[in-house]
Amino acid sequence: MNTLMTVRGLRKRFGDTEVIQSVDLDIHEGEVVVVIGPSGSGKSTLIRCLNGLEPATAGEIALTGAASGAESMARLRDEVGMVFQDYTLFPHLSILRNMTLAPKLRGLSRDDAEARAMQLLERVGLAHKAQAMPAELSGGQQQRVAIVRALAMQPRLMLFDEPTSALDPETVNEVLLVMKELATEGMTMVVVTHEMGFAREVADRVIFFDGGRIVESAPPAQLFSAPCEERTRQFLNHVLK
Ligand code: ADP
Ligand code: MG
Numbered sequence: 199m200n201t202l203m204t205v206r207g208l209r210k211r212f213g214d215t216e217v218i219q220s221v222d223l224d225i226h227e228g229e230v231v232v233v234i235g236p237s238g239s240g241k242s243t244l245i246r247c248l249n250g251l252e253p254a255t256a257g258e259i260a261l262t263g264a265a266s267g268a269e270s271m272a273r274l275r276d277e278v279g280m281v282f283q284d285y286t287l288f289p290h291l292s293i294l295r296n297m298t299l300a301p302k303l304r305g306l307s308r309d310d311a312e313a314r315a316m317q318l319l320e321r322v323g324l325a326h327k328a329q330a331m332p333a334e335l336s337g338g339q340q341q342r343v344a345i346v347r348a349l350a351m352q353p354r355l356m357l358f359d360e361p362t363s364a365l366d367p368e369t370v371n372e373v374l375l376v377m378k379e380l381a382t383e384g385m386t387m388v389v390v391t392h393e394m395g396f397a398r399e400v401a402d403r404v405i406f407f408d409g410g411r412i413v414e415s416a417p418p419a420q421l422f423s424a425p426c427e428e429r430t431r432q433f434l435n436h437v438l439k
Pocket of ligand 1: 212235236238239243244
């Protein structure tokens with residue numbers, strides 16, 4: 199498998215606190231990596247570093263074929279899509295306007311941008327909501343819009359930071375289903391989630407992250423049934439109960 203992203207010696211400090219303690223990670227093309235771990239362990243910080251939202255204190259993050267330095271940060275933001283826990287749609291703009299604001303669509307003529315946006319909304323069954331305001335949509339619907347808005351950038355890698363944690367239980371599955379489809383189509387994805395069913399079913403690899411480091415990384419069947427580390431076992435006992 200070709201490597202899409204290489205992370206070496208990544209560290210991140212906020213003041214005196216080292217939140218990421220030296221992470222090495224290779225992400226392969228088409229791979230789905232699920233990151234699990236306790237609250238406050240640095241998962242969001244890790245993900246934010248991976249798309250250049252948060253500058254690293256030390257280490258390197260490189261997409262294959264990209265230069266390093268400032269240019270590489272710009273490319274991360276350009277080529278890595280991100281979906282957050284709170285759907286982050288602009289509340290005062292229609293769904294269609296939220297879509298056409300995506301930088302890659304902003305470069306098109308208005309007609310072309312809207313046509314492309316409608317195609318993407320169609321894909322998640324929400325074309326009929328194009329003129330609605332975000333507040334008129336359920337959380338799950340808003341999150342589906344946030345996903346296709348990120349896809350409008352034609353990213354090489356998609357990052358998800360607890361995309362279903364803020365949702366009503368009944369809309370969680372519709373979002374997981376969209377993510378599953380993306381995975382099936384071959385999108386490379388890194389997903390921070392507490393949805394262990396999704397991890398088991400969709401992940402190629404599950405990373406247990408704790409205290410700012412990768413404690414253990416293995417295919418889901420192995421990590422969930424026979425973790426090597428005691429700390430992983432404790433965490434799984436706690437969340438799978
Ligand atoms: P997780 O996503 O696993 O819950 P986070 O990456 O959000 O963990 O946070 C890890 C630690 O870093 C926490 O102790 C948090 O308080 C701290 N932290 C996160 N962002 C900042 C920031 N911008 N400034 C200072 N501390 C931060
Ligand atoms: Mg988090």
